[in-house]
Amino acid sequence: MTNASASTATSMPKALPPPEIQKRLDQLLSDIQSAAAQQIGYPVNQDFDYSPLVPFLDYSINNVGDPFYPSNFWGNTHEIEREVIDIFAGLMRIAPEDAWGYVTSGGTEGNMYGLYLARELFPNAMFYFSEETHYSVLKNVRVLNARHIMIRRQENGEIDYDDLEAMIRVNRDLPAVIMANVGTTMRGAVDDIGRIRDILRDQAVTSYYIHADAALSGMILPFVSNPQPYGFDAGIDSVSVSGHKLIGAPLPCGVVLTKRPYVERVGRAIEYVGVEDTTLSGSRNALAPLMIWYAFAQHGHEGFRNIVAGMLDTAEYAVGQFNERGIPAWRHRNSATVVFPRPRREVFHKWQMAPEGEIAHIITMPHVSREIIDELVADCAG
Amino acid sequence: MTNASASTATSMPKALPPPEIQKRLDQLLSDIQSAAAQQIGYPVNQDFDYSPLVPFLDYSINNVGDPFYPSNFWGNTHEIEREVIDIFAGLMRIAPEDAWGYVTSGGTEGNMYGLYLARELFPNAMFYFSEETHYSVLKNVRVLNARHIMIRRQENGEIDYDDLEAMIRVNRDLPAVIMANVGTTMRGAVDDIGRIRDILRDQAVTSYYIHADAALSGMILPFVSNPQPYGFDAGIDSVSVSGHKLIGAPLPCGVVLTKRPYVERVGRAIEYVGVEDTTLSGSRNALAPLMIWYAFAQHGHEGFRNIVAGMLDTAEYAVGQFNERGIPAWRHRNSATVVFPRPRREVFHKWQMAPEGEIAHIITMPHVSREIIDELVADCAG
Numbered sequence: 001m002t003n004a005s006a007s008t009a010t011s012m013p014k015a016l017p018p019p020e021i022q023k024r025l026d027q028l029l030s031d032i033q034s035a036a037a038q039q040i041g042y043p044v045n046q047d048f049d050y051s052p053l054v055p056f057l058d059y060s061i062n063n064v065g066d067p068f069y070p071s072n073f074w075g076n077t078h079e080i081e082r083e084v085i086d087i088f089a090g091l092m093r094i095a096p097e098d099a100w101g102y103v104t105s106g107g108t109e110g111n112m113y114g115l116y117l118a119r120e121l122f123p124n125a126m127f128y129f130s131e132e133t134h135y136s137v138l139k140n141v142r143v144l145n146a147r148h149i150m151i152r153r154q155e156n157g158e159i160d161y162d163d164l165e166a167m168i169r170v171n172r173d174l175p176a177v178i179m180a181n182v183g184t185t186m187r188g189a190v191d192d193i194g195r196i197r198d199i200l201r202d203q204a205v206t207s208y209y210i211h212a213d214a215a216l217s218g219m220i221l222p223f224v225s226n227p228q229p230y231g232f233d234a235g236i237d238s239v240s241v242s243g244h245k246l247i248g249a250p251l252p253c254g255v256v257l258t259k260r261p262y263v264e265r266v267g268r269a270i271e272y273v274g275v276e277d278t279t280l281s282g283s284r285n286a287l288a289p290l291m292i293w294y295a296f297a298q299h300g301h302e303g304f305r306n307i308v309a310g311m312l313d314t315a316e317y318a319v320g321q322f323n324e325r326g327i328p329a330w331r332h333r334n335s336a337t338v339v340f341p342r343p344r345r346e347v348f349h350k351w352q353m354a355p356e357g358e359i360a361h362i363i364t365m366p367h368v369s370r371e372i373i374d375e376l377v378a379d380c381a382g
Numbered sequence: 383m384t385n386a387s388a389s390t391a392t393s394m395p396k397a398l399p400p401p402e403i404q405k406r407l408d409q410l411l412s413d414i415q416s417a418a419a420q421q422i423g424y425p426v427n428q429d430f431d432y433s434p435l436v437p438f439l440d441y442s443i444n445n446v447g448d449p450f451y452p453s454n455f456w457g458n459t460h461e462i463e464r465e466v467i468d469i470f471a472g473l474m475r476i477a478p479e480d481a482w483g484y485v486t487s488g489g490t491e492g493n494m495y496g497l498y499l500a501r502e503l504f505p506n507a508m509f510y511f512s513e514e515t516h517y518s519v520l521k522n523v524r525v526l527n528a529r530h531i532m533i534r535r536q537e538n539g540e541i542d543y544d545d546l547e548a549m550i551r552v553n554r555d556l557p558a559v560i561m562a563n564v565g566t567t568m569r570g571a572v573d574d575i576g577r578i579r580d581i582l583r584d585q586a587v588t589s590y591y592i593h594a595d596a597a598l599s600g601m602i603l604p605f606v607s608n609p610q611p612y613g614f615d616a617g618i619d620s621v622s623v624s625g626h627k628l629i630g631a632p633l634p635c636g637v638v639l640t641k642r643p644y645v646e647r648v649g650r651a652i653e654y655v656g657v658e659d660t661t662l663s664g665s666r667n668a669l670a671p672l673m674i675w676y677a678f679a680q681h682g683h684e685g686f687r688n689i690v691a692g693m694l695d696t697a698e699y700a701v702g703q704f705n706e707r708g709i710p711a712w713r714h715r716n717s718a719t720v721v722f723p724r725p726r727r728e729v730f731h732k733w734q735m736a737p738e739g740e741i742a743h744i745i746t747m748p749h750v751s752r753e754i755i756d757e758l759v760a761d762c763a764g
Contacts (some may be wrong), residue, residue: 017434023680025434028459028672035456042455044442052407054436057632059414060426072736073424076419077410105487108664112452116525138666143498145527244665251633252446252665265405280525282490282518283626283634285667290410297403351647354454356394 017146040372041353043185043216043336043363045307047247048189049298050291061286066278067102076240081289088255091222092239093231100260102279103243103289106252108136110240113256113280114211115140115179117238120266122175122207128167129179130159133187134213137179146177156332175207176200182230182239186356188337188363189227190217197235212239215254216363217335219246222344223301223308224334237262243288246307247295253288297321307366311336314364316380318373325381336364343380351376385733422754423735424596425567425718425745427689429631431680432673448660449484453530463671469678470637473604475613476623480643485625485671489597490518494525494620495638495662497561501528502648503549506558507726510549511561512541514571516595521562528559537610538714539569547581557589558582564612564621564629565599568738570719570745572599572610579617594621597636598745599717601628605683606716619644625670628689628747631675635670689748693718693721696746700755707763718746725762732757 009060036046065071066273067081079148080102087101104110115137118125127141128302141148153161159181168176178200180191184239193210195324200208214230218241230236238258243249267278299307307333322329322370329340340362342348342355353360362368399407418428447453449463451717463474463485471481497519500507509523523530531549535540550558560582560728574591584591596603597611600623603609612618620640625631649660681689697718704711704722711722714731722744723731724737735742744750744758 010578015431017676017680021676022434025437025676029437029441029461032438032443032457036441039455039457041486046442046446047628048442049397049442051437054406054439055411056414057432057436058430059411059418060428060430060626060628061414061628061632062426062634072734074734075414075421080410101720103417106663106665119527134664139662143494143526144605146500158662236439242665243403244442244444248442250441250443251669252663280521281488282516283488283624285487285633294399352454352456369542371548380536 017163035305035352038350039352040362040365040368040376041348041351041360043245043365045246046133046367048248048295050294052249053287053290053294056290058289060179062212063103063284063286063289064282068100075286077286077289080293084255084289084292084296085257088241088257092218092231092241092257094257094259099257100255100263101255103284103292104256105281105285107134107213107240107242107254107286108140109280110254110256111137111179111211111213112140112143113237114240114258115144115146115177115359116280117258117262118145118177118209118211119144121262122177122209124138125175125207125209127177127179128164130181130191130211132157132159132184132186133179133181134185137213142368157184157189159191159196161192161195161199161219162253164196167204168199168203168205172203173186175209176205177209177211180210180212180236182212182214182219183335183337185215186328186337186359186361187339188217188332188335188361190230190332193229193234193236199203199281209237210235212236214239218242219304220334220336220361223305224312227334232259243292246304247292249288251285251288251292252375253285255292259310270298289342311364314368314370314373317370318362318364318377321373321377322380327377327380338362338364338378347376347379383631388629389632396496408607420732421660421734422747422750423630423733423742424756425627425747427628427629428748428749430630430677432632432676435669435676438669444669445485445666445671450482454648457501457668458667459671466637466671466674466678467639470623470657472637473613473695474600474639475615476557476641481639482645483637483639485666485674486636486638486651487515487624487628487663487667487670488515488700489595489622489624489636490522491662492636492638493593493595494522494560496622496640497522497526497528497559498662499640499644499648500559500591500593501526502758504559504591504643507557507559507591508553509559509561509566511548512573514566514568515561515563516540516567516597516624517579539566539571541573541578543574543577543581546578547585550581550585552678553632554585554587557591558587559593562618564594564596564610565602565717565719567597568719569742570599570714570717570722570743572612572714575611575616575618590618592617594618596621597624599629601686601716602626602690602693602716605687606694609716614641626676627684629674631670633670635667635674638672647725692748693746693760696750696752696755699752700744700746700759703755703759704762707759709759709762720744720746723761729761730760732761
């Protein structure tokens with residue numbers, strides 16, 4: 001067992017499942033394959049290949065605990081996880097030595113971690129986020145038992161800065177925690193972090209914390225030439241980026257990143273009551289960091305730059321094709337989210353789109369070809 | 383793409399990683415293999431084979447949302463997940479139609495869910511749990527911002543019922559949430575749920591909620607002939623069981639189970655504020671339910687009964703061997719956790735044991751053979 005290598009492990013003979021079980025698995029896989037082909041409404045990159053990681057499926061691996069501290073559980077990928085955090089520190093524009101983070105089980109855990117940290121740093125803070133924010137944030141805030149005000153959105157999906165200012169003004173006695181969207185789920189809108197900070201300064205609120213939900217755009221903006229401000233250089237205090245969205249993965253995962261001193265301050269408090277680990281989960285998935293790491297090893301930054309450029313090209317193409325047919329589709333700058341009027345039921349069902357009120361969207365992930373766009377536009381126009 | 387079957391998918395040619403990446407993967411896998419062989423201090427079953435599930439790694443699958451409601455994201459394993467919940471309803475002694483649950487990212491999320499539900503049902507409750515409780519519960523309670531009292535433990539690891547009664551007595555004006563351990567991490571102790579309910583009755587506290595952390599023993603007690611009370615029939619309101627522990631898996635996972643009406647009550651409240659899903663995570667791992675389901679398809683209940691019997695036999699053997707050498711090892715009834723005095727540093731390091739104060743433990747998972755026990759006992763006696 002101890003001397004086998006990755007390549008020999010894959011060739012080890014395995015027991016076959018009973019026929020009825022294999023039949024069930026075949027059917028399920030075939031359903032999933034059909035679903036994948038028709039799926040243009042969700043921001044998931046389907047173009048990945050993690051087959052070199054298959055041998056790791058034979059082991060009970062676990063990244064329990066802080067990836068930056070030694071673990072008693074040796075079967076971990078903490079070293080790989082630290083390299084992933086370094087990569088994301090670069091993307092999110094913070095010096096690696098100032099950053100702390102870990103690979104999460106998805107965007108929700110990343111947002112939860114940022115907001116939890118904010119509440120620990122400012123226990124009596126008021127939390128603000130726009131109504132365009134992903135519903136899981138409301139759930140997070142509810143779990144955290146934090147006071148919060150939902151701010152109106154503009155029609156384009158950005159937070160309504162006037163409403164935000166008005167609400168901060170009447171709560172100037174409280175620290176402010178702002179959950180900023182860096183690419184909203186529905187409209188791909190990026191809240192203007194500079195403007196949010198201006199509001200806080202104008203209202204003389206000096207105790208504040210900005211968490212960015214950059215689930216999808218956190219992997220787009222670092223790879224375009226003229227991004228909206230999104231990183232730690234723009235003034236964010238923490239950020240959650242998904243791994244299974246633009247990078248692509250068979251399981252949800254993500255990265256949460258924050259400033260090391262924050263975690264140390266909260267970490268000390270936790271240690272006092274006898275808890276030594278700093279992550280939200282106990283046992284943590286050790287395959288997820290390996291997948292994210294492997295994707296970067298495969299593509300490199302240049303590869304992701306090309307993937308993003310291709311997605312934005314297709315998005316622009318889609319807007320053009322819709323508009324040519326008289327359908328008022330639009331998208332934000334640097335966004336692969338194309339918004340258009342909600343089509344007939346059969347159309348949004350066929351393409352697995354999640355409509356919201358009067359609108360629908362597609363996200364031009366790499367598998368969404370121009371042929372698919374043409375077919376969709378014809379469906380919508382027809 | 384749509385017509386491939388599970389068996390052809392595995393044989394599709396894949397791109398090879400660059401040599402330096404493959405080298406890194408080989409080294410990591412070899413480290414993990416070495417670690418696995420020497421690992422007797424953690425309750426993870428290493429004897430699993432999920433190779434028939436490998437084809438699913440090629441797809442972006444996601445169990446986002448409530449497994450009992452239809453999902454807009456078709457690439458899911460919700461049907462399999464519901465079958466897993468049914469299996470666990472049987473194990474935890476609740477009628478499937480009365481149960482609700484989902485497959486979690488591990489024990490922490492399951493405990494968090496149970497405690498979150500408890501807090502939503504009883505917002506001003508006092509939370510009680512013993513100092514023997516896994517540290518993640520303290521973190522959960524902290525995240526939930528819930529008032530809590532840590533109760534002393536008895537020397538055997540069970541909660542100190544006198545201390546619990548005293549603390550409940552001084553807080554009779556508050557609803558009580560009890561986090562009961564069904565197999566503690568360190569000593570495998572099972573809190574006596576009947577006795578806890580007696581205390582609540584004696585103190586006339588009628589608004590209460592009992593969550594059971596049955597991470598490991600939730601897969602032991604259903605398979606022994608004379609279990610300590612552990613299930614819904616004993617009076618628990620929710621339970622978290624790990625999937626990667628006794629069942630075994632390459633990624634942390636678990637099952638949380640509760641009573642359907644609780645979730646419906648809390649679910650309604652959530653719907654009011656615009657959130658429709660009932661799980662804690664947003665995107666959820668769709669492979670984990672498939673692994674748990676497949677393990678039951680492979681082994682059946684009879685298989686798990688044999689696995690558990692073998693583990694308990696080995697535990698009994700270990701206690702005997704230790705005692706023969708004059709080392710005062712012991713274990714609880716129906717427990718594979720063998721407790722003994724903390725050995726020298728080299729010994730507990732060699733076997734990846736997590737000592738606590740003056741004690742250490744091993745857990746006789748299936749890969750822990752009598753030869754390993756003999757070697758360990760010799761190391762400890764030497």
